[in-house]
Amino acid sequence: MEVCNFGYGRGTCDAFPSDSRSDAVRFTKLGDRTIYILEREYLPIRHGDVATLTGTLARQAEVFCEWAAR
Numbered sequence: 001m002e003v004c005n006f007g008y009g010r011g012t013c014d015a016f017p018s019d020s021r022s023d024a025v026r027f028t029k030l031g032d033r034t035i036y037i038l039e040r041e042y043l044p045i046r047h048g049d050v051a052t053l054t055g056t057l058a059r060q061a062e063v064f065c066e067w068a069a070r
Contacts, residue, residue, distance in 0.1 A: 008023050008024050009023075010023050021038075021040065021045070022038035022039060022040050022045060022046070023039055023040050023041065023042075024038075024039045025037070025038050025039070025057060025060065026039065027050065027060070027061055027064040027065075027068075029068055033049055034049070034050045034061065034064070034065055034068070035047060035048065035049055035050065036048060036049075036050050036053060036057065036061060050064075050065070
């Protein structure tokens with residue numbers, strides 16, 4: 001069974017959005033900030049503060065922040 005919930009699902013996961021500009025998103029703590037990094041073909045294409053995210057990415061960032069606070 002192919003699992004496609006951990007980045008780089010393009011071409012292997014039917015649920016991966018075909019129009020997505022990125023292949024994966026990473027979240028990390030940077031001091032007191034939480035940032036995101038969008039990747040395509042293993043290279044960063046955009047980054048910034050999670051406070052600027054909307055939609056699904058904002059929810060993913062929220063879950064990351066909850067997990068990181070443990």
